Every structure is written in structure tokens, then in C-alpha cells.
Amino acid sequence: MSVKMQINGQEVQVQAPPASRLLDVLRGELGLKGAKEGCGEGECGACAVLVNGQVVNSCLIPLGQMDGAKIVTIEGVPGDSPLLQSFHDCAAAQCGICTPGMILAATALLAEHPQPTMDEIRWGLSGNLCRCTGYGRIYEAVTQASTGDAHG
Amino acid sequence: MAEWLRPRHMNEALRLLAELPADHHQIISGGTDVMVAQQLRAPRDIAVWLDLSAIPELKMVEVTAEGIRIGAGVTLSVLRRHPEVQKHWPMLAASAAVTGAAPIQNRATLGGNLCNASPAADNAPVLLAYGARLEIAGPNGTRFLPYDQFHLGYRQTALAAHELLQAIHVPYLPGGSRAYYRKVGTRAAQAIAKVGIAAWIHFDAGQGIIAARFGLASVAATPCLLPRVSHYLEGNNLKHVCEFTIREKVSSDIKPVDDIRSTAEYRLEVASRLVWEAIHDAH
Numbered sequence: 001m002s003v004k005m006q007i008n009g010q011e012v013q014v015q016a017p018p019a020s021r022l023l024d025v026l027r028g029e030l031g032l033k034g035a036k037e038g039c040g041e042g043e044c045g046a047c048a049v050l051v052n053g054q055v056v057n058s059c060l061i062p063l064g065q066m067d068g069a070k071i072v073t074i075e076g077v078p079g080d081s082p083l084l085q086s087f088h089d090c091a092a093a094q095c096g097i098c099t100p101g102m103i104l105a106a107t108a109l110l111a112e113h114p115q116p117t118m119d120e121i122r123w124g125l126s127g128n129l130c131r132c133t134g135y136g137r138i139y140e141a142v143t144q145a146s147t148g149d150a151h152g
Numbered sequence: 153m154a155e156w157l158r159p160r161h162m163n164e165a166l167r168l169l170a171e172l173p174a175d176h177h178q179i180i181s182g183g184t185d186v187m188v189a190q191q192l193r194a195p196r197d198i199a200v201w202l203d204l205s206a207i208p209e210l211k212m213v214e215v216t217a218e219g220i221r222i223g224a225g226v227t228l229s230v231l232r233r234h235p236e237v238q239k240h241w242p243m244l245a246a247s248a249a250v251t252g253a254a255p256i257q258n259r260a261t262l263g264g265n266l267c268n269a270s271p272a273a274d275n276a277p278v279l280l281a282y283g284a285r286l287e288i289a290g291p292n293g294t295r296f297l298p299y300d301q302f303h304l305g306y307r308q309t310a311l312a313a314h315e316l317l318q319a320i321h322v323p324y325l326p327g328g329s330r331a332y333y334r335k336v337g338t339r340a341a342q343a344i345a346k347v348g349i350a351a352w353i354h355f356d357a358g359q360g361i362i363a364a365r366f367g368l369a370s371v372a373a374t375p376c377l378l379p380r381v382s383h384y385l386e387g388n389n390l391k392h393v394c395e396f397t398i399r400e401k402v403s404s405d406i407k408p409v410d411d412i413r414s415t416a417e418y419r420l421e422v423a424s425r426l427v428w429e430a431i432h433d434a435h
């Protein structure tokens with residue numbers, strides 16, 4: 001099946017079986033390896049991407065549903081996104097497996113709530129698991145990105 | 153290679169469905185159940201996919217004179233935030249909000265939650281308690297079915313082979329209605345419910361109970377009502393309701409199961425306490 005999508009602002013046409021997971025298409029066909037496979041069952045968020053502005057798990061999305069979709073992967077997050085700086089400043093990444101998904105979930109969250117409360121941050125990142133950081137630094141990084149206050 | 157059908161209209165979807173081979177096809181909406189199941193199965197088992205995700209009619213939420221009509225393809229994140237749902241059917245906003253985490257809710261649909269027919273489906277108890285009706289579309293037109301007649305057995309629904317769930321209708325509730333919703337799991341959002349309960353109780357001007365409905369998840373092979381509990385309460389007064397009798401009625405209404413998440417005895421205990429709590433804490 002041939003599917004046309006917009007990925008990170010570029011029109012892309014992919015030829016692959018329609019039930020292929022978006023995750024495999026991104027990593028295998030398109031060489032976008034920022035999305036990771038953790039659980040493969042929708043639980044961990046390592047594979048998270050934005051589809052039409054919403055955070056979703058690419059391991060649960062069949063290619064057939066993506067015709068005409070606008071997709072953003074971690075490779076498409078602009079280098080000057082305050083989240084990249086704040087994750088760095090707050091040491092919010094350790095092994096880094098969860099980080100692309102966390103940053104995309106946080107991107108969707110900040111688009112909806114530019115000044116999120118702690119509850120909104122927890123909710124926005126509720127589908128992303130991290131085995132390393134204990135979350136505190138990640139929440140701090142999202143807060144910093146939203147307020148512009150440097151990590152203290 | 154499997155074929156992928158992506159109709160834009162309900163009529164087209166029904167026409168395609170009528171022509172599909174009985175087995176070897178898969179209907180998909182948000183895919184959050186289907187794609188997980190697909191991981192466990194050989195992909196070639198499915199010859200044709202019928203994808204409902206591009207049908208705008210299924211994504212509509214309409215407020216009518218009788219209540220609200222929710223398209224089967226409306227996602228849980230839309231429901232959770234919908235101002236009318238929050239205002240008139242707060243239990244539905246609450247159950248949508250605890251069905252999986254944020255990325256799941258962005259894809260998962262209400263229709264998928266019901267048609268997947270898990271006994272643990274989180275939105276099922278609420279729709280049972282609210283007395284929802286289903287609008288089911290088939291080759292010969294549309295029929296309406298009270299939701300409490302939809303689940304026939306474990307993962308078995310009243311949908312015929314060539315039918316699709318089109319919409320869920322939830323009625324406005326009379327004045328004096330009180331509601332109670334709770335999901336008891338191990339963790340707030342992601343946990344599959346050990347027991348989920350939704351209660352709707354219609355009080356008279358005082359403590360008299362005119363009507364009551366309890367929807368439960370994870371206590372039997374299907375989401376279910378508690379008809380004996382309802383019967384005991386209707387016409388009774390809150391002051392005279394007895395905890396022991398409630399427990400007895402609950403145990404005759406449900407057939408709890410032992411499984412990896414919990415034992416039958418634990419579920420009966422939790423269900424009885426939740427019903428008791430619901431009767432007294434509904435607001």
C-alpha cells in the first residue's frame with residue numbers, strides 16, 4: 001500500500017504493508033530512529049510521536065491510518081526548542097531511551113497548556129515511563145521550559 | 153498483502169462490510185486493542201482491514217432534546233474534555249479520563265471500548281448506570297438496543313456479522329439524580345480495573361429511592377448491572393437499607409472471577425463495599 005504523509009514538515013510517500021506499525025515504518029523505511037521500541041504494547045511511550053498535534057504511541061498505529069497525517073518525530077523538534085535546553089540543564093535524561101517520547105509528550109502538553117500546573121504535567125506525561133530518573137527532573141525540565149526560569 | 157479499506161461514509165462502510173469474507177477480516181477504529189492483539193497473531197491471518205477512522209459521522213457529538221448522541225468513533229480525550237459531558241454526565245467524563253494514559257485516550261474510541269467487550273472495559277459501567285442505548289447500523293438500516301442487552305457472554309456482543317456500532321445515546325437524568333463512579337485498580341490511569349463501579353440513584357425529595365442502577369466491570373464475564381440490588385432499593389428508604397442485605401444481593405447478582413489480577417472473594421468483598429459506599433456517597 002502506498003501512503004502519503006507529512007513527516008517533520010516534508011511530504012513523504014511510503015510503500016509498505018498497510019498493517020505495518022508506524023514505528024517500524026519510521027525506523028525501518030525512513031531511517032528515523034528517534035522513536036524507540038520499549039514494550040510494543042502501548043504502555044511505555046518510548047515510541048511516542050505527534051500525529052496531527054497529539055501525542056500517540058507509534059507502536060499501536062497501522063500505516064493504513066496515516067494517509068494524509070502530519071507527523072512529528074523527535075528529529076523534527078526544532079533545535080531551539082526550550083525543552084531540549086531544559087532537559088539538558090535539569091539532567092532529565094539518563095539512559096535516554098524515554099527522552100524522545102518525553103520531549104514529544106511535553107511538546108504537545110505545552111502547545112495546549114503553555115503554563116502547565118504540576119497535575120497537568122503529570123497527566124501530559126502519564127503515558128511515558130522512565131526507569132532511570134524518578135520523573136522529578138523531567139517534571140522540573142518541563143516546568144523550566146514553560147517559565148523560562150533556569151534550573152536552580 | 154492484506155487489503156486496507158478506508159471508507160469515508162457509513163453507507164460505504166456497511167456496503168464493504170456486507171461483501172467481506174466472514175473470517176479473515178478485521179474492523180479497526182482507534183486500534184489500541186486491535187494492534188496489541190495483532191502483535192500476538194500472525195499478520196497474514198487478516199486478509200482485509202476495514203478502517204473506520206476516516207468516517208466523520210462516527211466522530212460527531214450531538215446534544216439532543218433527550219440527551220447526547222456520541223459517535224462510536226469519538227475518542228476518549230474528546231469525551232473527557234467535552235463541556236456538556238462534564239456537566240450532565242460527569243461519570244462518563246470521569247471514566248474516559250481513567251481509561252489508559254494520555255496517548256491511549258488520544259486514539260481509543262468509546263465504540264472500540266464497548267465492541268472490544270472486555271469485562272474490564274472502564275466506560276461500560278457508566279453507560280449501564282446511565283441507561284444508555286446503542287444505535288447499531290446494518291445492511292437493512294438502523295436499530296436501537298438498550299446497552300444492557302449488548303454483552304451476551306465473555307467477549308460476545310449482540311452485533312451481527314454485518315453490523316457496526318454507529319453511536320451511543322445517553323439520556324438526560326431526572327432531577328434528584330445522584331451519581332457515583334469509582335475504579336479500583338492498582339494504579340490510577342493505566343491499571344486495568346480490578347473492580348469498576350458506576351451508580352445512578354434517583355431520590356425523591358427526601359431519602360426515598362425511586363430508582364437505582366449499578367454498572368460493574370471486572371466482576372463477571374461481561375460488564376453487568378445489579379438487578380437484585382436495584383430491586384431491593386427501589387421504593388426503599390436510605391434509612392432502612394441494610395448492609396448485610398446489600399451484600400447478599402450483590403453476591404447473587406455477580407459471578408466474580410479469579411484471575412491474575414485478583415481473587416473472586418476479594419472482588420465480591422470490594423464490590424459489596426463499593427455498592428454500599430455508592431448508595432451513601434452518591435451526589
Ligand SMILES: Cc1cc2nc3c(=O)[nH]c(=O)nc-3n(C[C@H](O)[C@H](O)[C@H](O)COP(=O)(O)OP(=O)(O)OC[C@H]3O[C@@H](n4cnc5c(N)ncnc54)[C@H](O)[C@@H]3O)c2cc1C
Binds near residue numbers: 204
Ligand atoms: C496501554 C493500554 C492501556 C489501556 N488501558 C485501558 C483502561 O484502563 N481501561 C479500558 O477500559 N481499556 C484500556 N485499554 C484498551 C483500549 O484502549 C480501549 O478498549 C479502547 O477504548 C478501544 O478503542 P479503539 O478505538 O482503540 O478500539 P480498536 O482496537 O480499534 O477496536 C476494538 C474492537 O472493537 C471493534 N470495533 C471498534 N469500533 C467498532 C464499531 N464502530 N463497530 C463495530 N466494531 C467496532 C474492533 O473490531 C475491535 O474488535 C488499554 C489499551 C492499551 C494498549
Ligand code: FES
Binds near residue numbers: 036057058059
Ligand atoms: S513501544 Fe510503544 S508504547 Fe511502548
Ligand code: FES
Binds near residue numbers: 096
Ligand atoms: S532516562 Fe532512562 S528511561 Fe528515562
